[in-house]
Amino acid sequence: MTLRHLEIFLAVAETGNMRKAAEQLYISQPTVSGAIREMEEEYDVLLFERLNQRLFITPEGRQLTIYARELLSLFHEMEYTLRHSSDHAILRIGATLTVGTCVLPEILRQLEEEKHIPTSVQVENTRTIVQRLAEGALDIGFVEGEVHHPDLVVLPVMADSLTAVCAHAAPPMTLAELCQTYPLLMREKGSGTREMTDRILAEKGISCDIRWECSNTQTLLQAAESGLGVTIISRLLAADALAAGRLFEIPLTDCKLSRTLRLVWHKNKFQGDSFLAFCHLCRQYAAACHQEIVKG
Template sequence: MLKSISKGGNKMTLQQLIYLVTAAECGNMTEAAAKLYISQPSLSAAIRNLEEEMGVTAFSRTNKGITVTREGEELLSYARMLLEQSENMKDHFCNSKHQIPKFSVSCQHYSFAVNAFVDVIKTFDADRYNFIMRETQTGEIIDDVANGKSEIGIIFLSEHNEEILSKLIRNNNLIFEELYVAKPHIFIYKHHPLAKKDKITLDDLTQYPYLVYEQGTRNSFYFSEEFISTLDFPKIIQVRDRATLFNLVIGLNGFTVSSGIIDHRLNGPHIIAKPLIADQTMHIGIVKKKNMILSRYAHKYIEALKEHLSIV
């Protein structure tokens, strides 16, 4: 049983890290204390002791609550990583039937990523589990893995974004592992005017709306999920979710550019993929922390990803 650190102590415990992460998630010491079933003064003292030992101020404290500081974000990143490694170690060696399955992944909008996630849940189905899948922006995927919010991320690298994204990945102490190399395709409505063509050129597409996933403050081409520049097209529509994108593909005869990997169960029978004539390749892979011991759920997820990509 882990003991909470006493005032003046100088040995960090995993319990302190749990306190730190819970407080950050709640944004309020009183709420966090209630969630942890301890008194608010005890929680505050434990976190202050941790701050003193690490030499950082993790939170800015006001009457309205707490906010995480910049150095606090870095401390939280390490705390989440240590807690996750602790859970992975217990899961590996104890193999307890009472262990609640937990796994989180952040990814770009790929149907094969969803299918692999379904496989993990089916494999580790239990009375209780906590699985998280975030289909989100490219920059947030890297942030999620770096900050320990997700165990792994799924992105792609290409000739145009590799230098920028690889540097960002390295600077966050992450690594990229390639799983699949795809040629560019477009997704269009099955009754689109171009649907009968065997291959599509960029010139063929200029009169139609180009649908892309919005990337927030990092809305540069380097973070785009589509590896054909929007600068080549006069009509651009940015969206945040898969359903909206495919509804616009159908309703406006729009198109998007991706890997060509499509699942009609998720995307519907009305969307088709057509090869795009372009001298580029899409290197799909996972992002994870360097020297990270992955959970058995992450291993299963990667295995499932490879299976779904191998049948393309």
């Protein structure tokens, strides 16, 4: 099997159609079908099922897509590094919304202006960042959610906390009282904030009225400012609105919504100078904010 076989396989897996894969790669359809057949015969495995003139990827095929993406990503990274050996390779960073909005800008400024390391950034929820790290589409992630993946290394870096905020001052109350009193404005499923909130609600057996679900934190803050409900959000994200008096914190008497921001990378990831410099700056930033996670 060659890298070209993997490129053809991925094109078929992503388009679900050999003709479309051929058009995408500017090759003939017989070349595509021949490459898939060679792979299946070489490893005595079925990668696609042909049913009613349609292709359906098999479990073995889905597993191969993970390896194929990682191998091709490493190959393209190697090519780029060799062709630009006098320059820093671009560090591909994935960040969740809280990190991307409140933490990453200053770290990236130092990385690019002081260390002269170019970066590209994708801001997504934790679930998406984990998936792209596992596929080799990102070099490192900085996330707020829990990560449980056998191929990823997780390094706790910085403490963070969630807070419940609304448009008017409110007395301290329990989480159950909060949910009985206000509709909730929530992050989407897959985000670290939503995962933590859902877990605590489930542990306490609390049901709630989820009025909004949104991936945009500024939208949630504006909705809360407009009096549409309460949003549970990182204190980092709410800091400006709280300081300006546009939002008010509701103290919760029966739970502490603290969490950890984590660096995450693939266990087989090569840790070059750019990678290590980024990790160092993240730890340095956390220490400067007095939010560093100190390992015992």
